[in-house]
């Protein structure tokens with residue numbers, strides 16, 4: 080996978096993070112969050128851009144919070160949980176011009192793609208351009224300490240599969256390469272502006288989404304092509320992360336293997352205490368399934384499972400110093416400085432419950448988001 084040198088690097092960073100985490104399990108240094116992506120991460124941008132009715136502005140969206148906010152969710156979205164965990168307010172949609180962006184901004188918007196130029200949305204490039212044009216809203220220090228969270232590509236592959244029912248292997252690979260090349264270019268723009276800490280979530284097995292199966296007319300079987308495209312993409316995306324961490328000085332990342340996480344649940348749903356992995360949570364149609372909010376999932380997302388997250392989990396990404404040698408010199412000082420924040424976070428939040436909530440929310444949302452594509 081990686082060369083020995085980067086193994087050593089990973090080992091050292093993991094040990095360092097572990098050392099900090101042992102003393103202060105939820106210490107957070109990052110105080111700013113920038114979000115890029117599609118409907119899964121949309122905090123309400125769509126309603127500021129669209130001329131049409133935006134479903135997410137109306138119930139049942141937002142029902143668990145009693146208010147629809149433009150999030151494609153029954154309540155909070157994953158970046159909200161992360162913000163909560165970091166001890167900062169929810170990150171507002173950038174298109175809400177009156178919002179307070181002191182802790183970051185969300186550029187994510189429903190229907191976003193990497194390639195093409197779909198109407199009433201912003202491609203990844205357009206999102207990154209907006210971020211870059213507005214970088215003066217934040218200091219250089221803030222920009223370099225921030226976490227950059229990215230989830231994008233589902234719509235590219237679902238649309239591709241719809242328009243190209245039987246592509247050759249070479250055609251599939253060529254399309255994936257186009258998507259990855261573009262993502263690479265955009266990460267470099269963010270890095271150029273000062274971004275160092277990237278949190279990537281890879282794509283779900285798109286053909287297993289209930290909405291996709293339903294549209295295919297066979298709810299028992301996952302649709303092969305969309306999942307295959309997602310798997311090809313994920314492999315290349317991980318390679319890109321490894322490559323960038325060698326190429327770009329100080330580039331740090333957390334890679335969450337959402338694909339495996341979802342697939343484990345679809346295949347071994349009982350193990351994960353979902354009532355079913357076949358039907359959707361709270362959806363409509365023949366396989367909508369059961370109430371997702373009552374599910375109790377037995378393992379931590381982006382939290383601790385070394386099989387699906389690496390090389391750093393989100394907590395580690397938050398605390399990893401930009402310059403590792405500095406912390407080696409000043410570790411006691413750094414820990415002392417973190418102590419008040421640590422106690423504050425622990426007194427305010429049930430961090431374990433937050434991990435579980437995040438997991439449930441992800442599962443719910445990826446399905447919901449996909450149901451609007453078909």
Ligand SMILES: *[C@@H]1O[C@H](CO)[C@@H](O)[C@H](O)[C@H]1NC(C)=O
Nearest residue numbers: 218219220222270271272273
């Ligand atoms: C911020 O960083 C840029 C380069 O990324 C540099 O040109 C600029 O002078 C810096 N601003 C301050 C205030 O240090």
Ligand SMILES: CC(=O)N[C@H]1CO[C@H](CO)[C@@H](O)[C@@H]1O
Nearest residue numbers: 358362363365366367368369
């Ligand atoms: C297959 C399945 O679980 N279908 C359910 C979908 O939701 C409706 C209403 O909430 C139920 O009546 C179905 O049983």
